Amino acid sequence: MSKVRSQLSLIVVLMSLGIFFLLPMGAAFEYSIRNGLEGGYSFKNYLWAIREEDFVYYALRSFWLSSLTVVITLMVLVPLLTWIHVTKPRVQGWIDGLSLLPLVIPVVAFAVGAQLALPDVVKNTVLELPFLYFILSLPYAYRALDIGLRAIPLKTLVEAARSSGANWRRTITTVIVPITRTAVLATVALTFALSLGEYTLTVLLHWDTFPTWVTFVAQENLLGAIAISMMTLIIPFLLLAAISLLTPSSKNER
């Protein structure tokens, strides 16, 4: 009885959230499977989208750009943060502060600056994007790794690895990364998701990736664009939910 009552508030909250989130999502989904003038429902808009040549092209492009961002993030931040935690340099406060700076700058303003300042050699290659995505995800990636490294006796581990003859590269790849894998994985997921969904900077710098392609599609086939949008919301959600449900809970979770 009292158990039902104490759960009531939660049920009300969950139902409100459910209506709030799922109603428009369901409505949009219903719209996206309408069969046009003939009436009835079909997945033809989805099939159309998947069969588009550009669908695969831009999906792959977004995928490798995001992967590259992840690689840059890890290669820059893991050694940097290891170094910071081992030597505790005086510049630590400054670097912590700098890493948060991108949070202050609206992406639109950043895009104007990048367009203005970066030399043509850089602007003419799509490889500028992973570096810019790195900047955008820096506040989150830096924090996630920092927390992970703070939780282990890093200095002792590094000294132990170094004294048993491992060089820095081996110390990082065989000791630090495996021990902090939860934090490293969180960083990878954060950076990857942010890069994959990035729209503002990409479109303002006139590059095409999967998210910007959708707005382009909308101009000729709105239903197709809606179908693609539904997929980009639902598929990552299902994937994320499945992964997080399958991960065993840690002991500091209730």
Next chain:
Amino acid sequence: MSQNYLKVKGLSKKFGNVVALNNFSLEVARGELVTLLGPSGCGKTTALRLVAGLERQDSGTIFLESRDLTLIPAHHRNMGMVFQAYSLFPNLTVAENVAFGLQMRKVDRSARIKKAHELLDLVGLDSQSARFPHQLSGGQQQRVALARALAFEPEILLLDEPLSALDAQVRSNLREEIRRLQLSLGTTTLFVTHDQEEAMSISDRVGVMNEGRLEQIDTPDDLYNHPKNVFIANFVGLMNQVSGTKTGKSVSVFGANLKVKNEVVTDGRVLVYIRPEFVELECTESDADAKVISRLFLGSVSQVICQLNDGTIVHSLLSSRMSAEFAPGIRVKIRVNEDEVLVSNG
């Protein structure tokens, strides 16, 4: 001492299928400091939380004098509690924390500020009254928590392992301070700890708990010298366990016959329990019982650790002056300087 100030009768509590407390009864006299001691998970904290009203018992009653507290909610029980750690409100200053209980009792501002300073002075922290909890050390935070629990003159002070998160030095200072304050204010106190040294040093009586039950409650001396059973003997103080042979009411160990203190079912091979201070050593060339393996110098006394021929380790507590001759490797004969011992079928 009439032991009827706080009367707890037949308390039981289950969490899911786990029995946390099983028919727990306890009486505490006015002004007494009673400690509940036991390994983790023995139910001592549950007992304290039931008394505080922070959990609701499945059955049993709690009386304070003639007042039935069994169904009274925690915020009307008028008991001051000190938690393990982190219980100070981070948004309030030290003084505001201490005055909180008075504020809830609608004491006017000037009176509660005066009282807060009084209490802080008592724990030696009046100079810190305007600071925030996170600016204090762990030991200082616990002093403030103690002042806060005492400020509204509670009928009972409840201490839930208040020292367990502190460094050894701070811990022993603070425990003496708690006892000093408790005696000078005459506050009836129920103290929960897993640290037997802590329990034995400051309590009027100590109750040893195991698996949700109170095994024995006695003065520290009686508990140490007259443990009711093997669990208590082992849990309180250092205890040697050596094998002996029991026949009827006596047991033979190290060539001596001692009286058996407790009822044991079978005769034959048994474990005999002997305190280290009753183990005496004597250097010998022939018929040795054991070999000295090390000697720990503890100041006025030393602990000599010996190994019997069957591999059992035996500790002996001797005055340091006498223990000097027992260097590692020396072969010794053991004599038990006690008439009556506890045994078990081990």
Next chain:
Amino acid sequence: MSLVVQESGKANSGAPSTRGATIHPALLTFIPLLPFILIFGFFFIYPIAALVYVSFLSNENTFTISNYVTAFSKPYNQGFWNSVKLGLLSALMGAIPGAIAAYFLEIKGSVKIRRVIAALNGVLANTGGVPLAFMFTAALGIQGFITVALKYVGIDLYANQFSLATFSGVLIVYLYFQLPLMIIVFSPAITSLRKEWREAASNLGASRSKYWRHVGLPILFPSFLASFLLLFASGFSAYATVNALTVGNFPLTPLQIGGLLDGNVSATQLHLGKALGVVMIVISALAVVPYLLIQRRVARWTS
């Protein structure tokens, strides 16, 4: 003595090959810092510095504040006003229900429920922008399910020329990333409320409502304020959703900057867009810097 000679002899023999590349050992220890400083400096500090510098240049590259004068007059001042209003309203409308939802989810929700909601929030708050816009185009479009359903119960959305490309339309869509963002940033504050505080309050004689008034709410308030500020910054500078919803013709600063950058909108002042960008940075900093400071202060409380 002989040791010194030996050492210097060794150094000499190695000198010819390494002379050009000799690095002072003190510098060597800073090597992990180098890639970070280079990338951060080149791809972030340099563009932002250039943005600020150029915003003060006239078309003839002389110093001027005329870009800022234009930025604060019509129609750009209207853009700032709309953007600030949108930021504040969407933050307020996301923050309050978001905080309540976060509380009940963290306190009462099981691990599984919380994880599923976290996944949903993550997708909506981080990748939601453009897909959300299309989702609402479908749901609230003239033939959308919700529109039709509302008409059925007697509410005609389009009677008053409703459009998603209006202030209120954009506001609704913004809630769909503001509310999830609130749950994400506010949940840690709920988790950091210690059980001991509630128990201590109750032990000291505080009823439930007194605990909230004197302890719970005062502890949560700074985090709430910080989350609100972050939501404001996010709503104020959002570009993707509104760009997809309105095809860029709505008086909001981010869209105006985008238009100037694309050359879709012509301005007599070449560097007007940069000045608008700098003003955006200043407004955003007014929210994000206090956000960061409050977060730091709160972290000290609970550590």
